[in-house]
Amino acid sequence: MISSQVNAIPTKPDYSAAISELQAQFGEQLSANLTVCEQHGHTMTWLANQPPDAVLTAQDKHDVAKAVAICNRHKMPVIAFGIGSSLEGQLNAPYGGLSIDMHALDAILQVNNEDLTVTVQPGVTREQLNHYLRDTGLFFPIDPGANASIGGMVATRASGTNAVRYGTMKDVVLALEVVTANGEIVRTGTRAKKSAAGYDLTRLMIGSEGTLGIVTEVTLKLFGLSECVGSGLCHFPTIEDACQAVMLTIQMCLPIARIELLDALQVKACNQYANLDLLETPTLFVEFHGTEASVREQAQTFNDIIEEFGGTDFVWDTNEAERKRLWQARHNAYHASSALRPEAKALSTDACVPISRLAECVSATAKDIADAGMIGPMVGHVGDGNFHVLLLVDTDDPVETAKADEIIGRLAIRAIEMDGTCTGEHGIGQGKQKYMDQEHGNAIPLMQAIKSALDPNNILNPGKIWPQPLVIETPQAVEV
Amino acid sequence: MISSQVNAIPTKPDYSAAISELQAQFGEQLSANLTVCEQHGHTMTWLANQPPDAVLTAQDKHDVAKAVAICNRHKMPVIAFGIGSSLEGQLNAPYGGLSIDMHALDAILQVNNEDLTVTVQPGVTREQLNHYLRDTGLFFPIDPGANASIGGMVATRASGTNAVRYGTMKDVVLALEVVTANGEIVRTGTRAKKSAAGYDLTRLMIGSEGTLGIVTEVTLKLFGLSECVGSGLCHFPTIEDACQAVMLTIQMCLPIARIELLDALQVKACNQYANLDLLETPTLFVEFHGTEASVREQAQTFNDIIEEFGGTDFVWDTNEAERKRLWQARHNAYHASSALRPEAKALSTDACVPISRLAECVSATAKDIADAGMIGPMVGHVGDGNFHVLLLVDTDDPVETAKADEIIGRLAIRAIEMDGTCTGEHGIGQGKQKYMDQEHGNAIPLMQAIKSALDPNNILNPGKIWPQPLVIETPQAVEV
DSSP states (O other): OOEEEESSOOOOOOOHHHHHHHHHHHGGGEEOOHHHHHHHTOOSSSSOOOOOSEEEEOOSHHHHHHHHHHHHHHTOOEEEESSSOOSSSTTOOTTOOEEEEOTTOOOEEEEETTTTEEEEOTTOBHHHHHHHTTTTTEEOOOOOSSOOBHHHHHHHTOOOTTHHHHOOHHHHEEEEEEEOTTSOEEEEOOSSSOOOSSOOHHHHHTTSTTSSOEEEEEEEEOEEOOSEEEEEEEEOSSHHHHHHHHHHHHHTTOOOSEEEEEOHHHHHHHHHHHTOOOOSSOEEEEEEEEOHHHHHHHHHHHHHHHHHTTOEEEEEEOSHHHHHHHHHHHHTHHHHHHTTSTTSEEEEEEEEOOGGGHHHHHHHHHHHHHHTTOOOOEEEEGGGTEEEEEEEEOTTOHHHHHHHHHHHHHHHHHHHHTTOBSOSSSOOTTTTGGGHHHHHGGGHHHHHHHHHHHOTTOOBSTTSSSOOOEEEEOOOOOOO | OOEEEESSOOOOOOOHHHHHHHHHHHGGGEEOOHHHHHHHTOOSSSSOOOOOSEEEEOOSHHHHHHHHHHHHHHTOOEEEESSSOOSSSTTOOTTOOEEEEOTTOOOEEEEETTTTEEEEOTTOBHHHHHHHTTTTTEEOOOOOSSOOBHHHHHHHTOOOTTHHHHOOHHHHEEEEEEEOTTSOEEEEOOSSSOOOSSOOHHHHHTTSTTSSOEEEEEEEEOEEOOSEEEEEEEEOSSHHHHHHHHHHHHHTTOOOSEEEEEOHHHHHHHHHHHTOOOOSSOEEEEEEEEOHHHHHHHHHHHHHHHHHTTOEEEEEEOSHHHHHHHTHHHHTHHHHHHTTSTTSEEEEEEEEOOGGGHHHHHHHHHHHHHHTTOOOOEEEEGGGTEEEEEEEEOTTOHHHHHHHHHHHHHHHHHHHHTTOBSOSSSOOTTTTGGGHHHHHGGGHHHHHHHHHHHOTTOOBSTTSSSOOOEEEEOOOOOOO
16 A cells, blocks of 8 residues: 655545445435536635535435545545535535535524523524524524525634624534544533533534534524614724724723624725615724613714714614615625626635734735725624625636735735734635645644544545645555 | 553652753752642642642743653653642642643733733733733633632633623633643734634633643733623522523523522521621622613613512612622632531532523532532522532541532532533543543543644643543653
8 A cells, every 4th residue: 555645636546436335325315416516516716616526415414424434434535515605615625525415404403592502403504593593582693694504604613793792603602513534423512601621622623624523413502682783884084993993892892793894995886786875985884782772872882982083974773674774785795896897706805803903904905906906895894803805806817816816815914914814704725725834833733633633534624724735545445 | 662551540650860851951940849749739629639740930931841842752741830729630740740830920911902902921810910900991801719820720711700791711812822742832823803714722722721731821802891880689589590580681681790699508608707697598699791871771670580580689789899798798608618617628519501400400419418418508600500519528537528529420410411511610630530421422532632642642731631541651761
């Protein structure tokens, strides 16, 4: 048996023995149809589609466990697929292998109203969960842009607009059930709100992008719906002013539920897209949760804060229809941006910095985009120092794609140099591997030691997070 | 080189070569004085004191790195010591080795007011940090009973009375600097509030009780001090009624900052200790943080809630002196309990369950204590489902000690069977190893694989968390 280390995409081993065994086990649940495979190697970046060799539609956790065990014996890569909304090529199969589609694992297993917890299968989407909860007075707050699956959100450590108040997936997951690399089903954590018993495997799995285990059950914290919600928006002369207002809001412990920044270009895009007439300056969209009196008090305090920094035209409302109208521009941001250049692909990147550095980071990035003659409106979850750039790129044009790559790279390095991170919520996948060294330095060997310990054959989503040398051994004929 | 697996405390290898090398390196910073060593094998349980072979007073992170590298070469255990307030024998040295005393690493390195972050050395205590912050309008909320060191609080995943609102160490640590088993200094995380870049080594280190690395720097989130604080207390006919009131408080999103339960015996102890005349029934102590209007509204809502469950005599105040008076009994709880039987040792144990099971768990435990004819008042961080029993035990009496051990064991197993944990905030150390299997089952091999990957020589606090077989190889003579 000869083993060789490969850094680029290697000649793909012959997985036909593994696939035969999977076919014998799963029959029509398994597909090797190229279109199906390409759909599961789905990528929303400029990265080329790299389809798996086959797709398994899992019906339950035991399917997942059996499939992973087979893959492990054959040393064949295995990649879990939720709904395909990840943004950094997390679902690509650079070394081929099996994609396990989890969409049929969509049961909401147990709601515990008294404890504010719920246990779900990984294929449940966040909107499905909230729809299910609609009569309970409870809700699940984590809201990445897409209607992502909960399993996928665990894998990428997702967050969204509510994170400033309710946290990220790191904060709301109480326990997981995962299938490990050898096909065992393991539970991490309990329904207790806190524990000091042993290593925090739950947090280790969250954000590991399917490289340490495949999630088959998730126990989440829920939150009570507020008696009253107030939503509003206001305008600022500059990004700096808006960021200063955000900082003071956080420092004053205002329990703000959402605070989102749109830059002037993004506001312009929203005006064009939906025939609005918002002032085309940096704009904050805010939301307050609480009792009626508390929401009114928060809005008043917020108004006092923004006036210190030149904020104007603050309007807010607690009526649902009016709230929706006020936030329409924020909700339309993605589509409005895309419409600025309909023939281009909208590439979304994100970074996160200490909030004191946010204005500087946003401004320098805007300058990069302008200098390159590109279009890239920005939207930020600014209470967390996290923001997104939506670069509109003709990905068929290699020069333009290279320019976009350079802008994203400069942003990533800038964020890291500001003691921040190259990604606040999208993850590393394939797209941001090149910044891992600069962000984590000598912590990377620790991560890799953990990876090797938990997945010695490197079958779990290989080629993600860092450019992982895959030790490929000639697959052995295995007794089926 | 012969290696042997040992489950009990083995014949201790001869570490004289290692100690000579440490002496040559550190001179008077190193002590092998037995009294000093015994102080550093400090344990606040019935577990026997197991002193290390030597104690190093580290002056900076480089001392720690050098010492660990020496220990690693000699395969000698190394245990970090903060202030010695851990409760489950975490600091004992069952296999001997070196204790590194971190108290001199007590610098507050950087406060970032705008970002609400601070970076400290691990020997800083929580009270020292809050004293330092007193003029900034910011505070650090995590408050285990003792004035623990921040490094120790990281190691045990500490929390306390504020956790219901502000979280535990898992939630407030942004980044760490740790010395790994080979003596390298590694940084985990950044000052960004969130990140999706790679494995969450920070959360893996938190709660690992010094078995994966030694913390040399901690970056923490801070919080703004509230404009107004209201503190109060009220009484309930039964534990069940008090717990029902707590559940509704949490479900209604009341942003309660503290909600602490004292059982009737604990209240009686407090009355006796400080000449108070509180009603000797289950009592909730609460604290509200916010603006003046919000605090008043919270108190009103809380009053409405408790009336539904037979709560009475709710008094609260925002005046600092009056607040202190009202909470006096809660602050005295430990000493008041101990005074119930001054000649006994007060053994503190904790467990954490989903809040819907709390009343049942507390009541069953009270019955166990009564059946055994023992004294064990209870105090709970009930918003988190976490509570403590303070068993008053004559630890010189083996029969009584065995009874206490049985009560603690029954509580641990009961909590686990209720989908909770055998420890919410004290950790496993030596005292709770026997419950790890029942709580974590087949997740333990994953934890141990991580331990082996990051500490192949098993030098970092061996014999903690699980009864770790120590592979002892005859130490080699090493060129000094």
